[in-house]
Structure formats: C-alpha cells, structure tokens
Amino acid sequence: MTPSSSIAADPKRNRFFAIYLSSLAVLGLGLIWAGATLGWGGWAYGLGGFLLVAGAGGGISMLVTGGAGKVSCPRCGHASEVLHISQERVLECAGCGEWLEGAREMSVVPPDRVAEKPCFTCPLPEGQLRWVRQEGALLCPTCGARAERMKTIEGASAVGTAASLVSPVSVQRVTEVDVPVCPEHEDGIWLLVLPDGKKLAFRSIYYMRLFRQLNGV
Numbered sequence: 230m231t232p233s234s235s236i237a238a239d240p241k242r243n244r245f246f247a248i249y250l251s252s253l254a255v256l257g258l259g260l261i262w263a264g265a266t267l268g269w270g271g272w273a274y275g276l277g278g279f280l281l282v283a284g285a286g287g288g289i290s291m292l293v294t295g296g297a298g299k300v301s302c303p304r305c306g307h308a309s310e311v312l313h314i315s316q317e318r319v320l321e322c323a324g325c326g327e328w329l330e331g332a333r334e335m336s337v338v339p340p341d342r343v344a345e346k347p348c349f350t351c352p353l354p355e356g357q358l359r360w361v362r363q364e365g366a367l368l369c370p371t372c373g374a375r376a377e378r379m380k381t382i383e384g385a386s387a388v389g390t391a392a393s394l395v396s397p398v399s400v401q402r403v404t405e406v407d408v409p410v411c412p413e414h415e416d417g418i419w420l421l422v423l424p425d426g427k428k429l430a431f432r433s434i435y436y437m438r439l440f441r442q443l444n445g446v
C-alpha cells in the first residue's frame with residue numbers, strides 16, 4: 230500500500246468561487262438587459278453572453294465536480310489546494326516534490342507509473358537537452374525500448390484562448406524541441422508553455438526522474 234490521504238472540502242474557497250461566478254453571470258445578464266433596453270448595441274450582447282456563459286458554466290462545473298478542496302501530502306503533510314475534487318488528477322507536492330495521484334483520495338505515484346497522457350512535468354532545461362542513453366543508443370521516454378528517431382514537438386499553451394482574450398501579450402512565440410520516440414510511442418513527451426515557464430511533460434515518471442538528474446533540473 231502506498232501512503233494516501235483524503236481531500237477535505239474547502240468551504241471558504243467554495244464560497245469565494247460561488248460569489249465570483251454568480252457575479253459574472255449577473256453582470257452578463259445586466260449587460261444583455263442593457264443591450265436590449267438601453268440600446269447599448271451588439272458589444273453588450275457579446276460581452277454579456279460571454280460573462281453569462283463563463284459564470285454559469287463555471288458554477289455548474291464546480292457543482293458537478295465537487296468544488297474546491299485541500300489535500301495534505303501523505304509524505305510531508307504539506308497542504309495543496311485542488312479544484313474539482315471528484316476528478317482524477319496528478320500533482321507534484323510543493324512541500325517535498327513527491328508526485329500524488331487520485332481524486333478524493335490521493336496517494337503517492339508508484340515509481341514505475343506510465344500515465345495515459347504526459348502529466349509528469351519538469352522545467353525545460355536551458356540549452357542542449359540530454360536524453361537517456363544505453364550503450365550510446367537513445368531510449369524511448371515511454372517504454373524504454375530503443376528510440377528510432379528524434380521528433381520535433383511544438384509547445385502548447387495550456388492557458389489557451391481565455392487568457393489571450395484578457396492579455397494580448399500572451400501570444401507566444403512557438404517553441405520547439407526534438408525528443409526521442411520509438412515507433413509505438415510518438416506521444417511520450419509534451420512541451421507546455423505555462424505562466425511559470427516552459428515545462429516538459431512525460432508519461433513515464435521513471436524516465437522523467439532520470440531526465441531531471443541528467444539535465445540538472
């Protein structure tokens with residue numbers, strides 16, 4: 230049994246989200262009303278509709294997925310804040326660096342886990358990337374077999390369109406890196422462009438740890 234701990238709901242943050250999201254919806258309704266009766270025009274409908282959908286949609290998703298909660302790391306006790314407590318997630322404990330997985334119950338990720346999608350992240354190292362090799366040959370970052378070739382992957386911004394509406398500055402330059410792949414696993418690594426920097430995401434937690442050691446990140 231790997232150590233695990235349960236998530237406690239966070240009523241304070243849930244109240245905050247409830248107020249915030251319903252204010253968005255009310256503001257949206259107000260704008261639509263003004264657009265209709267005061268002749269504010271199309272922009273009021275557009276923005277009002279956007280706010281209404283954002284507020285109501287966010288509220289419904291919080292209700293469906295259980296809202297906000299807190300989980301204490303089973304290793305070090307550090308409390309991490311999570312959203313959508315009934316949904317499966319992985320997270321890296323900010324206290325001790327351990328990886329946790331689960332939904333309402335979170336436990337330490339087994340050291341040989343290979344996830345469905347790249348989710349074990351580390352900072353993108355500066356400069357030349359060093360990949361794991363055996364007798365000189367590159368290995369597949371997902372299964373450990375020989376990698377046949379390098380593949381160029383492009384950075385994806387997880388923040389997406391919502392943020393670029395708010396801040397036009399976030400229109401990022403495209404970033405690319407070359408990663409080793411085997412014929413079976415073309416999708417073992419993602420490059421993520423996040424507000425706190427660029428990250429590589431791996432499917433294999435074992436490979437990710439080797440990569441960090443090798444690159445000193």
Ligand SMILES: [Zn+2]
Nearest residue numbers: 302305322325
């Ligand atoms: Zn911890």
Ligand SMILES: [Zn+2]
Nearest residue numbers: 369372411414
């Ligand atoms: Zn492979």
